[in-house]
Amino acid sequence: MSHQAEFKVWRGDSDGGDLKDYTVEVNDGEVLLDVIHRLQATQAPDLGVRWNCKAGKCGSCSAEVNGKPSLMCMTRMNTFDPNETVSVTPLRAFPVIRDLVTDVSFNYEKARQIPAFSPPEGVGPGEYRMQQVDVERSQEFRKCIECFLCQDVCHVVRDHDDNKQAFAGPRFLIRAAELDMHPLDSRTDRAVFARDEQGIGLCNITKCCTEVCPEHIKITDNAIIPMKERVVDKKYDPLVWLGSKIGIRHD
Amino acid sequence: MSTLEKHSYDVIVIGAGGAGLRAAIEAREQGLSVAILCKSLFGKAHTVMAEGGIAASMGNVNSKDCWQVHFADSLRGGKFLNNPRMVELHAKEAADRVWELETYGALFDRTKDGKISQRNFGGHEYPRLAHVGDRTGLELIRTFQQKIVSLQQDDFAEFGDHEARLKVFAEMTVTELVKDGDAIAGAFGYYRETGAFVLFEAPAVILATGGIGKSFKVTSNSWEYTGDGHALALRAGANLINMEFVQFHPTGMIWPPSVKGILVTESVRGDGGILTNSEGKRFMFDYVPDVFIDQYAKTEAEGDRWYEDQENNKRPPELLPRDEVARAINSEVKAGRGSPHGGVFLDVSTRLSPEVIKRKLPSMYTQFLELADVDITATPFEVGPTCHYVMGGVEVDADTEETCVPGLFACGEVSGGMHGANRLGGNSLSDLLVFGMRAGTGAAEYVRGLGDKRPAASEADLEAAGKAALAPFHADAQARTGTTAAPENPYTVHTDLQQVMSDLVGIIRRESELTEALDKLQVLRVRADDAAVEGHRQFNPGWHLALDLRNMLDVSECLAKSALERHESRGGHTREDYPTMDPNWRGVNLVCRLIPGTDTMELIHRPVPTIRPDLLALFDRHELEKYLTAPELAVLDSPQSPSSVEGEQA
Ligand SMILES: Cc1cc2nc3c(=O)[nH]c(=O)nc-3n(C[C@H](O)[C@H](O)[C@H](O)COP(=O)(O)OP(=O)(O)OC[C@H]3O[C@@H](n4cnc5c(N)ncnc54)[C@H](O)[C@@H]3O)c2cc1C
Ligand code: SF4
Ligand code: SF4
Ligand code: FES
Numbered sequence: 001m002s003h004q005a006e007f008k009v010w011r012g013d014s015d016g017g018d019l020k021d022y023t024v025e026v027n028d029g030e031v032l033l034d035v036i037h038r039l040q041a042t043q044a045p046d047l048g049v050r051w052n053c054k055a056g057k058c059g060s061c062s063a064e065v066n067g068k069p070s071l072m073c074m075t076r077m078n079t080f081d082p083n084e085t086v087s088v089t090p091l092r093a094f095p096v097i098r099d100l101v102t103d104v105s106f107n108y109e110k111a112r113q114i115p116a117f118s119p120p121e122g123v124g125p126g127e128y129r130m131q132q133v134d135v136e137r138s139q140e141f142r143k144c145i146e147c148f149l150c151q152d153v154c155h156v157v158r159d160h161d162d163n164k165q166a167f168a169g170p171r172f173l174i175r176a177a178e179l180d181m182h183p184l185d186s187r188t189d190r191a192v193f194a195r196d197e198q199g200i201g202l203c204n205i206t207k208c209c210t211e212v213c214p215e216h217i218k219i220t221d222n223a224i225i226p227m228k229e230r231v232v233d234k235k236y237d238p239l240v241w242l243g244s245k246i247g248i249r250h251d
Numbered sequence: 252m253s254t255l256e257k258h259s260y261d262v263i264v265i266g267a268g269g270a271g272l273r274a275a276i277e278a279r280e281q282g283l284s285v286a287i288l289c290k291s292l293f294g295k296a297h298t299v300m301a302e303g304g305i306a307a308s309m310g311n312v313n314s315k316d317c318w319q320v321h322f323a324d325s326l327r328g329g330k331f332l333n334n335p336r337m338v339e340l341h342a343k344e345a346a347d348r349v350w351e352l353e354t355y356g357a358l359f360d361r362t363k364d365g366k367i368s369q370r371n372f373g374g375h376e377y378p379r380l381a382h383v384g385d386r387t388g389l390e391l392i393r394t395f396q397q398k399i400v401s402l403q404q405d406d407f408a409e410f411g412d413h414e415a416r417l418k419v420f421a422e423m424t425v426t427e428l429v430k431d432g433d434a435i436a437g438a439f440g441y442y443r444e445t446g447a448f449v450l451f452e453a454p455a456v457i458l459a460t461g462g463i464g465k466s467f468k469v470t471s472n473s474w475e476y477t478g479d480g481h482a483l484a485l486r487a488g489a490n491l492i493n494m495e496f497v498q499f500h501p502t503g504m505i506w507p508p509s510v511k512g513i514l515v516t517e518s519v520r521g522d523g524g525i526l527t528n529s530e531g532k533r534f535m536f537d538y539v540p541d542v543f544i545d546q547y548a549k550t551e552a553e554g555d556r557w558y559e560d561q562e563n564n565k566r567p568p569e570l571l572p573r574d575e576v577a578r579a580i581n582s583e584v585k586a587g588r589g590s591p592h593g594g595v596f597l598d599v600s601t602r603l604s605p606e607v608i609k610r611k612l613p614s615m616y617t618q619f620l621e622l623a624d625v626d627i628t629a630t631p632f633e634v635g636p637t638c639h640y641v642m643g644g645v646e647v648d649a650d651t652e653e654t655c656v657p658g659l660f661a662c663g664e665v666s667g668g669m670h671g672a673n674r675l676g677g678n679s680l681s682d683l684l685v686f687g688m689r690a691g692t693g694a695a696e697y698v699r700g701l702g703d704k705r706p707a708a709s710e711a712d713l714e715a716a717g718k719a720a721l722a723p724f725h726a727d728a729q730a731r732t733g734t735t736a737a738p739e740n741p742y743t744v745h746t747d748l749q750q751v752m753s754d755l756v757g758i759i760r761r762e763s764e765l766t767e768a769l770d771k772l773q774v775l776r777v778r779a780d781d782a783a784v785e786g787h788r789q790f791n792p793g794w795h796l797a798l799d800l801r802n803m804l805d806v807s808e809c810l811a812k813s814a815l816e817r818h819e820s821r822g823g824h825t826r827e828d829y830p831t832m833d834p835n836w837r838g839v840n841l842v843c844r845l846i847p848g849t850d851t852m853e854l855i856h857r858p859v860p861t862i863r864p865d866l867l868a869l870f871d872r873h874e875l876e877k878y879l880t881a882p883e884l885a886v887l888d889s890p891q892s893p894s895s896v897e898g899e900q901a
Contacts, residue, residue: 013789029507031622041742045793046786050292052473055513055618057389058295074621097444098790108293112413116401117356125350126309129365135358139383142358142390146294182356 002027005077006085007035009047013098019087026077033061033072036088036100048099056214059147063100064089069149069212091152107148110168113197114175118186134183141178141223143215144171150209150219156202168198170209170219177223180230191230200228255713256449260286262694263438263453265425265480268296269388269683270663270690271459272395273348277691278457279402279417283698286418286451287399288440290475293421294396297461297473298683301388302516302614304370304380305684306677307345311366313561316377318342323869325678326862327542328374328572329642329671330822331837331878332493335862336649337669341678341685348684349381355401357394359383371521374572374675376546377561385516385614391680423449425479426798427716428456428487428659431706435487435658439708439716443795446788448717450708454701455694457652458484458645458661459687463497463810465745466803467638468753471503471514477799478806480665484645485805485852489654491843492667492857494643494806495813496823498674499758501576503637506592510622512637515597515615517676520569522611523558523602526580527631528588528595535568538579542832542877543571558602574673574822577636581758584635594635600628636758640679642670642823643813646842649860651693652686658697658706662690668840672822723797724788728781738783741797748775748803756811761827765815772808779804809843812854816841834880 005026008019024039033051040047052058054073061072066087080086094102150170157163168176173194180190194200207220217223262278264271267289279285289296308321322342326333349367353359359381360368369378383390403413410416425440429450437452460480464472485491502515520526528534536554539547547568548554554567569576580595590596599608605628609616612627619625625632644667645654652660663683670678728736755768779800784793819833820826840857867875867887876884 027508029623030509034509040792041740041746045740045742045784046791048790048792052291052295052297052475053300054473055300055510056621057300057386057614058291058473060291060295076621101444101790104292111396112400112403114400116397116404119354119356125347125354128350128353128367130358130361131365132361132368135361139358142383142393143386144393145299145389179356182358185356 003082005035005080005082007039008085008087009036009039009099010089011044011047011099012096014096017096017099019089026082028078030077031073032065032075032077032086032088035077036072048097048101050101057145059145062091062147062149062152064091064152069152071147071149071214074214091148093152093154093158094148104148106164107146107151107169107171110172111175113168114172114179115187115193117179117182120184120186123184128184130183137181137222138178140217141174143217144174145215146171147214149212149214153208153212154203155206155208163199163202166199167202170203170224173198173200173203173227174217174219174223177227180227191227194227195231200224200231203228256447257452258286258449259452260284261453261698262286262455262457262691263288263451264457264459265289265438265483266296266459266461266663266665267291267293267419267421268298268459268461268663269391269395269680270687271296271457272392272399273684273687274457274459274660274662274691274694275417276395276398276402277688278695281692281695283695284416286420286453288420288423288425288438288451290424290443291422293419294392296392297475298388298680299392300473300514301391301680302385302514303372303518303521304382304387304677305345305349305391305680306372306375306379306675307349307381307681308342308377308379309346309349309367309369309381310377311362312369312378316379318346319869320376321345321379322866324375325675326671328673328675328678330673330832331671331862332821332840332859333671334649334668334860335866336860337686339866340649340689341669341682344685345681348681348688352391352394352684355394355398357390359390370518371566371570372676373517373520373570373576375677380521380677382518384610385518385612387680420449424795424798425483426720428483429708429712429716430487430656431708433488433657434706435656436706436708439713441720441788444790446791446794448720450713452705452708454704454706455658455660455698457690457694458659458665459663459690460665462641462664463803463806464638464641465799466748466752466807466810467757468749469503469512469636470638471500471512472638477803479799479802480661481644481809482802482805484654484656484659484661484665485809485843485845487656487659488845488847489656489659489661490646491809492643492646492840493672493813494641494667494809494843495817495841496642496672497638497810498573498640498642498823499577499636500639501573501580501636502597502634503639504618504623505594505633505635507623513618513622514637514639515634516612517573519597519599519612519615522599524569524597524599525567525601526569526576526595526597528583529590530588532588534583534588534595535571535576535579538575538582539568539571540575542874543575547571572673572675574825577758578825580634580636590633592633594633596631597634598631600630605629640664640674642672642674643667643810648693650689651696652690653693653697660690660694662686672824720798722780723782723784723794726781726783728783731781739778739781741779741782741784741793741800744775744778744782744800745796745803747778748800748807751775752807752810756807756814759825759827760814762815765811768811769808769815772804772811776804808852812852813841813843816854832878834878834883837878837880838883
C-alpha cells in the first residue's frame with residue numbers, strides 16, 4: 001500500500017531559508033527517513049541530511065518533526081494521519097549549516113571540558129573487578145547515542161544562546177553522573193564539577209530531556225536529581241559518595 | 252591550487268571507527284602528531300552499530316579458553332585461507348586490548364565474580380565475546396572518543412591547545428591519496444560542509460575506512476560503506492586480496508521493506524534463538540557440513556542441553572559459521588519452505604523469558620517493536636541474509652600493517668588476510684583493536700625511520716585530484732554522446748549498481764552471471780561518468796554520491812573479477828558451478844591490482860603464507876585432511892618436516 005503525502009521541509013543555509021512544500025510517495029512500514037531519502041533521490045538531490053545506521057543506534061538523523069525533536073529513522077509514517085502535512089525542520093538549538101544539517105560542535109566542546117575517566121591507582125589492566133549491579137547505573141547513561149535531542153529540547157539553551165557558555169546540557173550532565181557512579185573512577189569531584197562548571201543549577205527539572213530521549217534514559221530522575229542532591233550532601237556526608245561508589249541505594 | 256588549505260601531520264588516519272581511533276591513539280601516545288579524518292560526525296562511524304561483542308580468549312566464563320583455541324576457531328572459520336600470522340597475533344593480543352579498554356573507562360557486562368562477561372557466538376568454541384548488552388560497538392566508540400578527549404586534555408595542559416597533537420576533522424571525505432615518487436605524501440579531500448578542498452601532508456597514512464556493503468541492495472551497512480579505502484589503496488598502487496569473499500550475515504530483518512537488511516545480531520542465536528522453516532522444522536540440523544560434523548550436536552535434545560552443560564554436549568548447528576547458516580537459509584527459501592516474506596523464522600521466546608530478552612538483547616527488542624511491530628519476547632520473527640562484511644581488503648604486512656606502498660598502512664575491515672574466506676562474529680571488533688594498535692606503531696616507526704625527510708605532493712597531482720572531484724558538476728552526457736540523452740542521476744546509477752551486484756555477484760554465483768556482471772559494470776562506469784549533479788558544493792549529497800560511485804565501481808569490479816576466477820566454493824564465496832571446496836585453491840590468494848601506469852585491473856595468484864608446524868599441530872590430522880592437499884599432508888607426515896618459514900607474510 002502506498003499513498004502520496006504532503007511535507008514541508010526546511011531548505012536553506014546559514015543565510016536563511018524557508019519551508020518548501022513537497023508531495024512524496026509513502027509506503028507501508030516506512031519511516032520518515034525513507035521518505036526524506038526518496039525526496040532526495042527523485043526531487044531534491046542536494047537536500048542536506050545526516051544519517052548512518054537507520055536503526056536508532058548512531059544518533060545522526062536528529063531533526064524536528066512537527067516541532068518535536070525526533071530521530072527520523074525511528075519515526076514511523078503510520079503515526080501520522082495520511083492527510084496530515086508533516087513538517088521537518090533542523091534542530092532549533094544549533095546553527096543551521098544546510099537544510100536539516102546543523103552545527104553541533106557545541107556538544108563536542110562541552111564533552112572536552114569534562115575531566116576524563118581517572119583510572120584507579122594500582123589496578124592493572126585485566127584486574128578490574130566490578131559487580132553487575134554497580135556498573136548498571138553508569139551503563140544506563142552510556143547507552144547515550146549522542147543524538148543531542150535532549151540538548152535541543154532543553155529550554156535552558158533552546159532559546160537562550162547566552163546560556164550555552166554556562167550550561168553543559170543534559171547529555172553532559174549524564175556524563176558527569178556516569179563518571180561519578182563508575183565504581184572505579186578515582187576522582188571525587190564530579191558533582192562539584194557539575195555545579196561549578198556545568199551549571200547543573202540552571203536545570204529546573206522540567207524533564208523535557210527525558211521525554212525526548214530515544215534511548216529512554218531517565219536523564220532527570222537517575223542522573224540530574226541525584227547529582228543535584230550530591231552537590232548539597234557531599235560537603236557534609238562522605239558516606240553518600242562512598243554509597244555512590246559501592247552501590248548502596250538511598251531511595 | 253595556490254589557495255588550497257593545507258595541514259601537516261606526522262600521521263593521517265582516514266577513518267574514525269574502532270580501527271582508526273585505536274591507531275590514532277597509539278601514534279599519538281608514541282609522540283607523533285596525528286589527524287583523524289572521517290566522513291560522518293565524530294562518534295558515528297560504522298563501528299558504533301556493532302552489537303554482539305568483541306572476541307578475546309580471556310577465559311572469564313570458561314577457563315579452558317586460551318589463544319590457541321581462538322586461533323584454531325578463527326582459521327577453521329576462515330576455511331584455512333587466513334594469513335596465519337595475523338590470526339596468531341590476533342588471538343594472542345585480543346585479551347590485552349580488551350582489558351586496556353577498561354583503563355580508558357569502558358564498562359562491560361560482568362560475570363558473578365566481577366570480571367568481564369563473555370557470550371557464545373557462532374564458530375567460537377567457548378563463550379568468548381566481551382559485550383555490553385547488544386550495543387558493544389557503541390561502548391567501543393564512546394570509550395575511544397573519551398580516550399581521545401583525555402589525550403587532548405593532556406595536550407591542553409602541556410601546550411595550551413587541545414588540538415596540538417591530535418585533531419579530528421569530521422565530515423571530511425578523502426578522494427585521493429597523493430604520493431611523492433613511490434612513497435605516500437598525504438591525502439586530498441573536501442569538507443562535506445563547504446565543499447572546499449584540503450590537502451593533508453603526511454609521510455604516513457593509515458587507511459581505516461571500513462567496508463563496501465553499499466554496493467549491494469540488501470545490506471546492514473550504512474552510506475559510508477562505499478569502499479573508499481579499498482579504491483584509494485588500489486589507485487595508489489597497493490594490492491587488494493581475497494575480494495571474492497563477502498560475508499552475507501544470515502539474519503537481517505526482511506519486513507517491512509523499509510528495514511530490509513538491518514542486522515539482527517548473532518547474539519540472538521548465541522543466547523539460545525532457534526531457526527525454523529515454514530514447516531516448523533529446525534532445519535539447521537540438515538546442513539552441518541562434513542568439516543564441522545564432529546563439532547556440532549546431531550539432535551535437538553543435545554543442542555538444547557548444551558546451553559546448560561557445555562562440557563558434555565555439542566553446540567546446536569544454529570551456531571555454525573555465518574556462511575553455512577546463510578547458505579542454509581537460502582536453500583530453505585528456494586525449496587519453498589520459507590516464511591511469508593522470503594526468509595525463515597528466528598525464535599528466542601521459547602528459551603528465554605521476556606525479562607531476560609529485554610536485558611540481554613535490549614536493542615533487538617526495541618528495533619523489532621518500533622520498526623516492525625513485532626514483540627520478539629512473544630513470537631518468532633522473520634529473518635534473511637544481508638550483505639554484512641567484506642573479508643577481502645588491502646594486503647598488509649601482518650606485524651606492521653604496512654602495504655606495498657611505502658608509508659601506506661591499513662587496518663580494520665579495509666584490510667585483508669586476517670579472516671580468510673569467512674569472518675567469525677566478534678572477530679572484527681578484536682581485529683580493530685589488535686591491528687589498529689599495530690598500525691599506529693607501524694606508522695610511528697616508519698615516520699621515525701624517515702628522520703627529517705618529508706615527501707611532498709606535486710602541484711600537478713593536486714590539480715588533477717581537484718579536477719576529478721569537480722567532474723560531476725561538469726558532466727555532460729549530451730555533449731559526450733552527441734544526443735539529447737537526459738543527464739544521469741547518481742542515485743539511479745547507484746540503485747542499478749546495487750541491483751547488478753545483488754543479482755549477479757550475490758550469495759550464490761555462476762560463471763555466466765559473473766561475466767554478465769563485468770559487462771554491466773563497464774556500462775555503469777560510463778553512466779557514472781555522465782552522472783551530473785545540481786546545486787552548489789555546500790553539503791550536497793548528490794555530489795558526494797557521484798564521487799563515491801567511482802569507488803564502488805572499482806571495488807565491484809575487483810570483486811566480480813576475483814569471484815569469476817576462483818573455481819571452488821569456500822566461505823563467503825559460493826559457486827553453483829564449482830560447489831565444493833578444493834584443497835588446491837586453499838593455498839591461493841587472488842590479488843587484484845592496477846597494472847602500473849594504467850587504470851587496468853589485473854588479477855594474480857599468490858600463495859597463502861604457510862602455516863607454521865607448531866600452529867598446524869593444534870589441529871587433528873583428520874581435520875587437516877579436509878583442507879590440505881596430498882603433498883601438503885605428505886610434508887606434514889615426513890619425519891624431518893622442514894620447519895616452514897616463520898613470519899613469512901604476503
Ligand atoms: C550492524 C552491525 C553489527 C556488527 N556487529 C559486530 C559485532 O558484534 N562484533 C564484531 O566483531 N563485528 C561486528 N560488526 C562488524 C564491525 O562492526 C565492523 O567490521 C567494524 O566496526 C569496522 O570498523 P572499522 O574501524 O574498520 O571501520 P568503521 O567503523 O566503519 O569506520 C570507517 C571510518 O572511515 C571513514 N571513512 C570511510 N571512507 C572515508 C573517506 N573517503 N574519507 C574519510 N573518511 C572515510 C568513515 O567515515 C568512518 O569513520 C558489525 C557490523 C554491523 C554493520
Ligand atoms: S530537566 Fe533540566 S536538563 Fe532536562 S530539559 Fe529540563 S531543564 Fe533541561
Ligand atoms: S541522553 Fe538521550 S536524548 Fe540526550 S543525546 Fe543521549 S541519547 Fe540523545
Ligand atoms: S540514522 Fe542512526 S539514529 Fe537515525
